[in-house]
Every structure is written in C-alpha cells, then in structure tokens.
Amino acid sequence: MSETTEDIASQTAGLSITTAAAERIRHQLEKRGHGLGLRLGVRKSGCSGYMYTMDYADEVEAEDDVFEHDGAKVVVAHKHMDVLAGTTVDFRSEGLNRMFRFDNPRAKNACGCGESFMV
Numbered sequence: 001m002s003e004t005t006e007d008i009a010s011q012t013a014g015l016s017i018t019t020a021a022a023e024r025i026r027h028q029l030e031k032r033g034h035g036l037g038l039r040l041g042v043r044k045s046g047c048s049g050y051m052y053t054m055d056y057a058d059e060v061e062a063e064d065d066v067f068e069h070d071g072a073k074v075v076v077a078h079k080h081m082d083v084l085a086g087t088t089v090d091f092r093s094e095g096l097n098r099m100f101r102f103d104n105p106r107a108k109n110a111c112g113c114g115e116s117f118m119v
Contacts, residue, residue: 015040015067015074016088021100022072024091032056037066037073040089041080050083050119052102083119 017025029035039057042050057075060066065081067074074089088103106119 014086015065015076015084017067017069017072017074018088018090019070021089021091022070024100025072025074026070029056034058036060037068037075038089039075040084041077042083054100 025038029037035056035058037057039053039055041053043053045051057073060075061077063078065076065078067076076084083106084104086105090101090103092099092101104119108119
C-alpha cells in the first residue's frame with residue numbers, strides 16, 4: 001500500500017513515538033504513580049539556538065497537541081510544533097547511558113556538546 005500525500009503530510013506535521021520510548025514513558029509514569037504522559041517542548045538556549053525540554057504531563061491544555069503510541073502519550077504545546085514537526089521520539093540504551101533521543105528532520109546543525117540545535 002503506497003502512502004498518499006495526505007499521509008506523508010500528517011507524518012511530517014506530527015510527532016512519532018517509538019515502541020522503546022513508549023515503554024519508557026509508561027515505566028516512568030508507573031514509577032511516579034500518576035501523570036498522563038511526557039511533555040516535550042523546546043526553548044531558546046545554547047550555542048545553536050534551541051534545546052529540548054521534557055517534563056511530566058499531568059494535564060492537557062487547549063493549545064496542546066497530543067500524540068500517542070502503544071498506550072504512551074507525548075504532549076506538545078502547539079507553539080512548539082513549528083520546530084518539532086516530524087520528530088521521532090526514541091529511547092536508547094548506549095552502554096551505561098539511557099536517554100530519550102529526538103530524530104528531528106528540521107534540525108540543521110547541532111552544537112558540539114549535543115545540547116542544542118538550529119532549525
């Protein structure tokens with residue numbers, strides 16, 4: 001089955017969550033004891049322009065977009081979607097490090113420390 005232009009546009013406009021990220025979000029919420037998901041955003045910072053922000057989402061505001069995969073939700077304020085559209089949220093274990101990673105097709109450059117990026 002081939003993707004339509006509308007399917008491609010909705011993938012680009014939205015946010016994807018990998019199964020590993022969904023598992024980690026659910027695990028963290030169970031450990032915390034409450035909350036409905038992960039709140040993802042960006043703020044101006046660092047040497048390249050933006051950095052990702054993460055927190056627990058305890059409620060959904062009228063201006064929020066909600067993305068869900070495998071029972072896990074990621075909540076994003078709509079004002080951040082111009083920077084985050086098309087991003088894939090993943091969770092990876094690399095050696096002793098475990099972290100959320102963001103594959104953002106809009107990120108053009110990142111600083112050397114990996115904390116910030118430019119669109």
